[in-house]
Amino acid sequence: MKSKVILIDENHGRAALLQQALLDAGYEVVAVIHDGDNLLAQLEQTPADIIIIDLESPDRDTLEYLTSIHQNHPKPVVMFAENDDSDMISAAIKAGVSAYIVDGFNTARVKPILEVAIARFREYHAMRCELDAVKNKLAERKLVERAKGILMSHRGMDEATAYHSLRKMAMDKNLRLAEVAEQVISISELLL
Amino acid sequence: MKDNHINRRNFLKMGSGIILGASAMGLSSFRSVAYAAGNTGLEKVKLSLGIIPLTDCAPIVVAKEKGFFSKYGLDVAISKEASWANIRDKVSIGALDGAHMLAGMPIAATLGVGALPKPTVTAFSMDLNGNAITVSNDLYERMMKADPEAMKSSSTSAQALKKVIDQEKAAGKEPMTFAMVFPVSTHNYQLRYWMGAAGINPDQDVRLIVIPPPQMVANLRANNIMGYCVGEPWNERAVEMGIGRVIATSYEIWNNNPEKVFAVTQEWAEKNPHTHQAVIMGLLDAAQWMDKPENRMEVVKIISAASYVNAPEDVVKMSMTGTFQYTKAEKPKDLPDFNVFYRYAATFPWQSHAAWFITQMLRWGQITKPLDIKKTAQSVYRPDIYREAAKALGLPAPTIDYKTEGTHKAPWSLTEATSPIAMGSDMFSDNMVYDPAKLVKYLAAFKVHNMQVSIADLEKMNG
Numbered sequence: 001m002k003s004k005v006i007l008i009d010e011n012h013g014r015a016a017l018l019q020q021a022l023l024d025a026g027y028e029v030v031a032v033i034h035d036g037d038n039l040l041a042q043l044e045q046t047p048a049d050i051i052i053i054d055l056e057s058p059d060r061d062t063l064e065y066l067t068s069i070h071q072n073h074p075k076p077v078v079m080f081a082e083n084d085d086s087d088m089i090s091a092a093i094k095a096g097v098s099a100y101i102v103d104g105f106n107t108a109r110v111k112p113i114l115e116v117a118i119a120r121f122r123e124y125h126a127m128r129c130e131l132d133a134v135k136n137k138l139a140e141r142k143l144v145e146r147a148k149g150i151l152m153s154h155r156g157m158d159e160a161t162a163y164h165s166l167r168k169m170a171m172d173k174n175l176r177l178a179e180v181a182e183q184v185i186s187i188s189e190l191l192l
Numbered sequence: 193m194k195d196n197h198i199n200r201r202n203f204l205k206m207g208s209g210i211i212l213g214a215s216a217m218g219l220s221s222f223r224s225v226a227y228a229a230g231n232t233g234l235e236k237v238k239l240s241l242g243i244i245p246l247t248d249c250a251p252i253v254v255a256k257e258k259g260f261f262s263k264y265g266l267d268v269a270i271s272k273e274a275s276w277a278n279i280r281d282k283v284s285i286g287a288l289d290g291a292h293m294l295a296g297m298p299i300a301a302t303l304g305v306g307a308l309p310k311p312t313v314t315a316f317s318m319d320l321n322g323n324a325i326t327v328s329n330d331l332y333e334r335m336m337k338a339d340p341e342a343m344k345s346s347s348t349s350a351q352a353l354k355k356v357i358d359q360e361k362a363a364g365k366e367p368m369t370f371a372m373v374f375p376v377s378t379h380n381y382q383l384r385y386w387m388g389a390a391g392i393n394p395d396q397d398v399r400l401i402v403i404p405p406p407q408m409v410a411n412l413r414a415n416n417i418m419g420y421c422v423g424e425p426w427n428e429r430a431v432e433m434g435i436g437r438v439i440a441t442s443y444e445i446w447n448n449n450p451e452k453v454f455a456v457t458q459e460w461a462e463k464n465p466h467t468h469q470a471v472i473m474g475l476l477d478a479a480q481w482m483d484k485p486e487n488r489m490e491v492v493k494i495i496s497a498a499s500y501v502n503a504p505e506d507v508v509k510m511s512m513t514g515t516f517q518y519t520k521a522e523k524p525k526d527l528p529d530f531n532v533f534y535r536y537a538a539t540f541p542w543q544s545h546a547a548w549f550i551t552q553m554l555r556w557g558q559i560t561k562p563l564d565i566k567k568t569a570q571s572v573y574r575p576d577i578y579r580e581a582a583k584a585l586g587l588p589a590p591t592i593d594y595k596t597e598g599t600h601k602a603p604w605s606l607t608e609a610t611s612p613i614a615m616g617s618d619m620f621s622d623n624m625v626y627d628p629a630k631l632v633k634y635l636a637a638f639k640v641h642n643m644q645v646s647i648a649d650l651e652k653m654n655g
Contacts, residue, residue, distance in 0.1 A: 055281075056274045057275070058275050058406070058407070059404065060275040061404055064374065065375050089281075089285065094287065098281070
């Protein structure tokens with residue numbers, strides 16, 4: 001029987017990535033919840049073996065309580081209580097993911113599912129970082145262009161000289177080119 | 193306009209000189225950090241401390257923003273966390289150095305209640321009081337109708353709720369849902385205490401759920417829940433919006449009850465004793481500063497910011513400046529002790545408080561094996577570390593670790609201290625007396641409970 005997984009993640013892109021990876025690995029994703037409103041009702045309607053949740057979701061505390069009343073209702077149980085693999089837990093927390101399992105679900109079956117989740121969360125994070133880096137680079141290039149423009153129009157420099165003065169200043173002051181550019185711009189904003 | 197332009201051009205001619213000045217400014221801010229790092233004795237200077245956006249995260253935030261941490265050479269970054277579970281897990285694995293925790297959390301983390309066991313300690317209590325129980329207007333009306341006499345006092349108001357519950361049971365209705373914030377939260381124990389005192393069994397007569405504090409008000413408005421117990425600003429928010437009424441503050445359930453603590457893992461405390469002491473000294477300075485009424489508005493301004501509590505100043509102010517509003521129709525009432533940060537030995541980690549939380553964890557079936565209550569309390573609550581920090585600052589500290597609760601109706605003086613400390617009342621709403629010398633007897637006296645451990649087994653270990 002396929003293990004049934006519920007994903008709780010506000011981030012649609014990441015949830016889609018993980019959902020696909022879980023499907024590829026042969027699991028059944030029975031629900032993807034982006035919004036924690038009525039979380040308990042949603043969980044009651046959809047029986048699952050394991051819940052994978054974004055660590056930054058406030059709904060973690062709601063799941064925690066289900067673990068404390070399991071003697072009355074068969075409900076998800078926090079994996080941390082069942083699994084003494086603390087390296088795995090640490091890796092999961094660092095990747096930003098947490099999991100809760102339904103009472104009785106074999107803990108040995110949790111590990112591969114959580115591994116898929118950790119890998120996807122990391123992959124998504126790396127993608128975001130890369131995107132941010134590209135955006136930053138672009139933004140930095142724009143700053144340098146603007147600073148060059150200011151030097152050219154107000155100091156009568158040609159483009160190459162303007163660029164070289166910025167670079168020289170960056171080296172002299174042990175700052176990044178973009179930082180020098182930013183200072184030129186902010187000072188020109190202050191004074192012009 | 194034209195003159196101005198010329199002036200600007202002239203200024204720019206001095207360009208490189210100005211840029212040089214600016215970069216020197218930029219570097220000096222880096223240097224101040226480097227100076228702090230040179231401070232002797234601290235095992236760790238750069239710390240990441242977790243908070244949950246509630247008004248009582250204030251001691252940590254104020255210690256950072258008012259420079260009390262940097263005064264002792266610490267460079268603290270505050271990490272706003274989305275859940276108590278995150279706080280617990282991140283402290284456990286060392287992703288956070290320490291955090292704002294519910295008073296019962298370090299005990300639960302140490303015992304492994306709801307998590308892998310991780311020995312956790314607290315040497316600093318962050319505040320007393322600060323929570324309240326709010327019910328929907330509709331439930332309030334039904335309670336008034338059921339028992340107007342009981343509704344005259346917050347301590348007996350649960351009796352009116354009991355009557356409403358009995359009526360609904362007779363009519364075959366589903367149990368009502370109430371919310372609190374975490375399984376081992378003070379809110380859970382306060383709500384259960386208030387209900388239990390009126391003969392309501394919170395595990396059978398109502399349905400209790402956990403909802404993150406910022407979502408409480410919306411759930412009350414949507415009728416998903418009939419009431420909740422939460423910290424501020426989430427009670428006053430419902431009052432201000434006119435969708436709920438505060439029926440009891442935690443102060444009224446237990447005068448000057450312990451609320452949040454600053455906690456670290458035992459491993460961290462052992463590795464970083466000087467840094468730990470510096471953090472507590474910074475928090476002690478902050479707590480003293482904050483408890484002065486004239487500083488409370490500045491506290492409100494600081495913590496209301498988007499990076500912290502992220503709530504309107506007017507709402508945060510409602511509980512922080514000595515008054516409390518129970519319902520929109522009435523004026524705020526005087527309640528100077530709704531938030532206590534320093535006075536009444538509020539910052540001292542009483543082992544008797546830890547033991548009280550353990551009795552409640554046993555009472556409600558969260559601890560399922562018999563244990564030595566005092567020994568556990570002693571391993572988690574660390575007045576020894578507190579006293580070192582207080583001594584370094586020349587502040588008075590209690591010389592005892594346990595105190596009785598429920599025997600002082602009026603202010604009193606604690607003489608078992610390095611110098612006498614003015615204390616507040618400590619009554620429970622049901623007039624029970626908590627004597628930490630008779631823990632098992634205290635526990636056995638609760639009529640409503642969901643104990644999973646027998647009194648006889650507990651007596652064997654707590655003789």
